[in-house]
Amino acid sequence: MRTRYAKGFVKCVVIIMATCLLGACTSPAYKTFSKEFQAYKALFIEQGRVVDTGNQGVSHSEGQGYGMLFSVVADDEKTFNQLWAWTKQTLQREDKLFHWRYVPCASGDKRCIDDPNNASDGDLLIAWALLRAADEWGNENFRQEAKAIILAMENALLYKLDKQTLLLPGEYGFVDKETSSVQVNLSYWVFPAIESVAKVSSRPGAWRKLRDSGIQLVLEAKFTQHKLPPDWLRIAANGLSVNETVNQEYGYNACRIPLHLAWAGxxxxxxxxxxxxWWQQDTTPATLNLVNGEPAEYQMTAGMQAVASAVTHLAYETPLEIDAISRKTDYFSASLILLSRMAVLDAGQ
Incomplete structure (x- = not known):
């Protein structure tokens, strides 16, 4: 039997649905994220570029990817378009990957690029942001642009070593043919992004193998009595080490690894x-030297603390306690804060 509704009831439902679409029926977690993104935007985004305030005002592909992701989650299409336009015009190479660093200079254009190499975490984050933007706003151009980046990554950055598929941190400088070893950064395995990319790639199996290798390496790459993974890891036939790597710490890179894992479920x-x-210490150091076991003399940043709270919340259902972004927060900590909130939102919590 069909149910009849009064016209006033139907009109009320339509108004409520429209209001929800406009954002009034969003969760407290989403409202907090949107508010925090406004602070992030005011502090770190200038005319389409994300400024790393803790690193002499440079911009890099990682930061552009983060900014684009946060814009999608906050439903800020205008800011997303500005970020993508600057990224495409200034950082994107002819092969569709991205120069990794822009150092402000007088010309304010590609001539400010000081290193032709790319960074695969930035490439992956930007592709993921474009895929999410395509879904959020129905813009298929974004999806096609993401696919072009994904294809370029497959051609230049997915590297087979024995039976493993690895993610090169950049196109150049990370494969040592003399020792048949490869240097990787496990925090560049952004697991939820890898899963998203695999769904649109013509080579989904390669991305799933990459995912599996990343998980296995995290489980195996345990150093010192704390059994923590390094920022940078060398993989060779004789095993895993931190020898001759960018640095020999658990720190500002590796702190993202557990968040990426928890985010992907x-x-x-x-x-x-x-x-x-490691997080249960009374005062947890920000970094740990994995050769001599010496911790940093300063404690985890607010961003690192946000990661710890989000991961334990997702893995162990502990309360979520994350500091607000303020003028005292630098770019990287603020990015970790929003990433942590985004991971919790994506988990539906």
Whole structure:
């Protein structure tokens, strides 16, 4: 039997639905994210570029990818378009990958690029942001642009070593043919992005193998009594080491690894135990030297603390406690804060 509704009731439902679409029925977590993004935008985004305030005002592909992702989540299409336009015009190479760093200079254009190499985390983040933007705003051009980046990554950055598929940190400088070893950065395996990319790639199997290799390496790459993974890892036939790498620490790169795992719903308990024990200290150092075991003399940043809170919230259902972004927050900490909130939002919590 068909149910009849009064005209006033139908009109009320339509108004409520329209209001929800405009954002009034959003969750408290989403409202907090949107508010925090406004602070992030005011502090770090200038005319389409994300400024790394903790690193002499440079911009890099990582930051552009973060800014684009945050814009999509906050439903800020105008800011997204500005960020993507600057990124495409200033950082994108002819092969569709991105120069990794822009150092402000008088010309304010591509001539400010000081290194022709790319950074695969930035490439991956930008492609993921474009895919999410295509879904959010129905713009298929974004999806096609993402696919071009993904194809370029497949051609230049997915590297086979024995039976593993690895993600080169950049196109140049990370494969040592003399020792048959490869240097990688496990925080560049942004697992939720890899899963998203695999769905639109013509080579989904390669991305799934990349995902699996990343998880396995995180489980194996455990250094010192704390059993933490390094920022930079050398993979060779004789095993894993931090020898002759960019740095020999667990720190500002590797701190993202557990967030990427939890974000993708990778819920093996042993995956998080070492991180959780590290965070349980009365005062947790920001970094740890993985050769001599010496911790930093300063504690985790607000961004690192946000990661710890988000991961334990997702893995162990602990309360979520994340500091607000303020003028005292630098670019990287603010980015970690929004990434942590975004991971929780994506999990539907």
């Amino acid at each position: 990778i819920a093996q308990p042993q995956t998080y135990s070492a991180f959780n024990q």
